[in-house]
Amino acid sequence: MRASRSGGVWRAVLLGPCPCGFLAGRRGASRGPGRRWDAPAGADELRGEPDRFGGVSVQLARLGALDRLDAASFRRGLQAAIQQWRSEGRIAVWLHIPILQSRFIAPAASLGFCFHHAESDSSTLTLWLGEGPSRLPGYATHQLGVAGAVFDENTRKILVVQDRNKLKNMWKFPGGLSEPGEDIGDTAVREVFEETGIKSEFKSLLSIRQQHASPGAFGKSDMYIICRLKPYSFTINFCQHECLRCEWMDLNDLIKTENTTPITSRVARLLLYGYREGFDKIDFTMEELPAVYTGLFYKLYHKKLPDNYRTMTGMN
Amino acid sequence: MRASRSGGVWRAVLLGPCPCGFLAGRRGASRGPGRRWDAPAGADELRGEPDRFGGVSVQLARLGALDRLDAASFRRGLQAAIQQWRSEGRIAVWLHIPILQSRFIAPAASLGFCFHHAESDSSTLTLWLGEGPSRLPGYATHQLGVAGAVFDENTRKILVVQDRNKLKNMWKFPGGLSEPGEDIGDTAVREVFEETGIKSEFKSLLSIRQQHASPGAFGKSDMYIICRLKPYSFTINFCQHECLRCEWMDLNDLIKTENTTPITSRVARLLLYGYREGFDKIDFTMEELPAVYTGLFYKLYHKKLPDNYRTMTGMN
Numbered sequence: 001m002r003a004s005r006s007g008g009v010w011r012a013v014l015l016g017p018c019p020c021g022f023l024a025g026r027r028g029a030s031r032g033p034g035r036r037w038d039a040p041a042g043a044d045e046l047r048g049e050p051d052r053f054g055g056v057s058v059q060l061a062r063l064g065a066l067d068r069l070d071a072a073s074f075r076r077g078l079q080a081a082i083q084q085w086r087s088e089g090r091i092a093v094w095l096h097i098p099i100l101q102s103r104f105i106a107p108a109a110s111l112g113f114c115f116h117h118a119e120s121d122s123s124t125l126t127l128w129l130g131e132g133p134s135r136l137p138g139y140a141t142h143q144l145g146v147a148g149a150v151f152d153e154n155t156r157k158i159l160v161v162q163d164r165n166k167l168k169n170m171w172k173f174p175g176g177l178s179e180p181g182e183d184i185g186d187t188a189v190r191e192v193f194e195e196t197g198i199k200s201e202f203k204s205l206l207s208i209r210q211q212h213a214s215p216g217a218f219g220k221s222d223m224y225i226i227c228r229l230k231p232y233s234f235t236i237n238f239c240q241h242e243c244l245r246c247e248w249m250d251l252n253d254l255i256k257t258e259n260t261t262p263i264t265s266r267v268a269r270l271l272l273y274g275y276r277e278g279f280d281k282i283d284f285t286m287e288e289l290p291a292v293y294t295g296l297f298y299k300l301y302h303k304k305l306p307d308n309y310r311t312m313t314g315m316n
Numbered sequence: 317m318r319a320s321r322s323g324g325v326w327r328a329v330l331l332g333p334c335p336c337g338f339l340a341g342r343r344g345a346s347r348g349p350g351r352r353w354d355a356p357a358g359a360d361e362l363r364g365e366p367d368r369f370g371g372v373s374v375q376l377a378r379l380g381a382l383d384r385l386d387a388a389s390f391r392r393g394l395q396a397a398i399q400q401w402r403s404e405g406r407i408a409v410w411l412h413i414p415i416l417q418s419r420f421i422a423p424a425a426s427l428g429f430c431f432h433h434a435e436s437d438s439s440t441l442t443l444w445l446g447e448g449p450s451r452l453p454g455y456a457t458h459q460l461g462v463a464g465a466v467f468d469e470n471t472r473k474i475l476v477v478q479d480r481n482k483l484k485n486m487w488k489f490p491g492g493l494s495e496p497g498e499d500i501g502d503t504a505v506r507e508v509f510e511e512t513g514i515k516s517e518f519k520s521l522l523s524i525r526q527q528h529a530s531p532g533a534f535g536k537s538d539m540y541i542i543c544r545l546k547p548y549s550f551t552i553n554f555c556q557h558e559c560l561r562c563e564w565m566d567l568n569d570l571i572k573t574e575n576t577t578p579i580t581s582r583v584a585r586l587l588l589y590g591y592r593e594g595f596d597k598i599d600f601t602m603e604e605l606p607a608v609y610t611g612l613f614y615k616l617y618h619k620k621l622p623d624n625y626r627t628m629t630g631m632n
Binding site for chain 1: 418
């Protein structure tokens with residue numbers, strides 16, 4: 001268990017917009033959110049903004065005169081600022097550094113800062129000042145892969161591919177990694193089209209796989225979701241770079257072949273079960289619902305709920 | 317659509333251990349994997365290892381005499397090395413930099429490198445040398461939150477909490493962020509115990525929510541899964557820092573109350589449906605299966621498949 005991820009102070013950052021009571025107490029004792037937080041003399045360049053969770057955030061990009069500041073002066077200023085923030089009861093420092101100002105990273109690291117994350121043209125470092133191990137929230141832990149099981153009910157055929165140059169040429173469903181901000185069903189439809197040329201629409205989620213320390217995930221975890229899709233074009237035009245073969249295969253043949261992955265075989269059987277006894281037996285269907293605080297909509301997937309359960313206001 | 321995530325060269329890094337044919341061709345023309353890749357004169361400090369996807373990877377931590385190298389010399393050496401790699405047909409450069417050597421980040425950025433990711437005490441930068449937009453795989457895109465719907469079939473009561481100091485004190489299921497490398501069900505059981513003191517065991521997945529640009533996810537997406545758990549302790553001892561209230565509530569009351577979130581209300585109705593007509597109506601159950609290439613096991617969740625479908629070798 002890493003304390004930084006578990007219950008406590010920063011959980012509220014991730015689960016909603018309000019601080020928990022522990023921090024509200026600290027917040028009450030602080031100068032209040034939004035106000036500039038001036039570092040002491042000797043650290044004139046370093047100003048931070050307190051956050052409502054008891055931390056302070058420094059955006060180097062917003063500080064003037066940064067170009068004149070050398071790494072050693074920065075270190076002295078940061079050291080003095082940390083002392084000041086600590087004396088004020090701040091429990092964490094977030095340091096946001098533009099990539100071209102990265103000469104300030106090593107001096108910060110020598111004072112105990114670590115990378116929290118970095119992307120494109122900036123990095124974020126953190127220093128925990130509170131008691132015990134850090135309770136700061138971590139960064140994204142999962143990549144998301146999505147595949148499409150495109151099933152044609154009229155012909156009982158399913159769309160399958162073989163990847164190029166795998167050690168074993170196994171039949172599987174076309175799929176790939178989700179783009180940032182892309183919905184699960186949209187990834188499935190896009191990847192199926194890019195790999196096979198087949199157009200389709202999203203129907204449901206069929207299975208979810210979680211795998212840790214996945215090859216190629218940069219040490220992170222992998223979530224892999226297979227969706228049921230309904231085709232509305234049928235002429236295959238597959239990507240020669242990615243696929244060795246692509247075909248509409250009778251579902252029965254996919255169930256019978258040993259030349260497939262365990263998860264593909266399993267989902268083929270699920271599809272047969274759904275085809276014979278109703279897809280509601282196997283589907284997690286999708287619905288949009290409003291978020292409580294933001295009013296934004298999110299997508300929710302679960303077993304279809306009979307209408308009388310959706311509308312009921314209670315039971316006896 | 318970001319080309320870096322979609323079909324093509326680097327997909328194979330993420331979906332399996334083998335390069336796709338496009339790269340195998342390039343690999344054939346290279347010096348072969350594993351061999352040291354020497355930069356030209358003037359860049360003696362910079363050596364890279366070619367990878368089988370047509371890229372080259374430079375580990376600054378493995379290079380000697382790094383302490384003697386100043387940022388300007390590094391930049392000259394890197395520029396010469398890039399020229400060499402480009403002439404050899406390499407399509408990408410990965411640069412791994414220990415945090416205390418971060419003075420080399422800005423010079424690399426001035427040559428076009430960007431952050432791919434950073435964590436703890438090192439960062440990774442990339443430069444795309446291939447044709448068109450970068451096809452390098454991205455970093456993790458999702459944080460994972462998991463909640464536990466702990467339902468006591470004997471009393472028809474469900475465990476609910478109210479978070480401290482939310483704008484609205486709504487009843488919801490206890491839960492929180494997954495630790496790195498933690499299985500979904502383990503997160504649910506751990507979070508329920510930490511928040512409420514109740515011990516439970518994992519039964520199934522009930523719902524999955526995907527939300528983008530979620531507050532507190534550092535610009536990333538949020539996946540939120542609710543699990544069905546079965547309690548085996550019943551005395552509540554809730555975390556005062558996180559929760560305002562915690563109680564065993566009659567499932568009927570949770571369905572009736574307006575003082576709850578839409579997703580909690582929805583899952584309460586699902587539970588009632590499952591309680592009355594069988595939990596197999598609402599569950600995605602879990603099973604471990606072996607990965608094809610690594611032999612490692614992963615966890616797969618889907619609707620329970622009747623035994624005759626699991627064992628069948630074909631149909632008529």
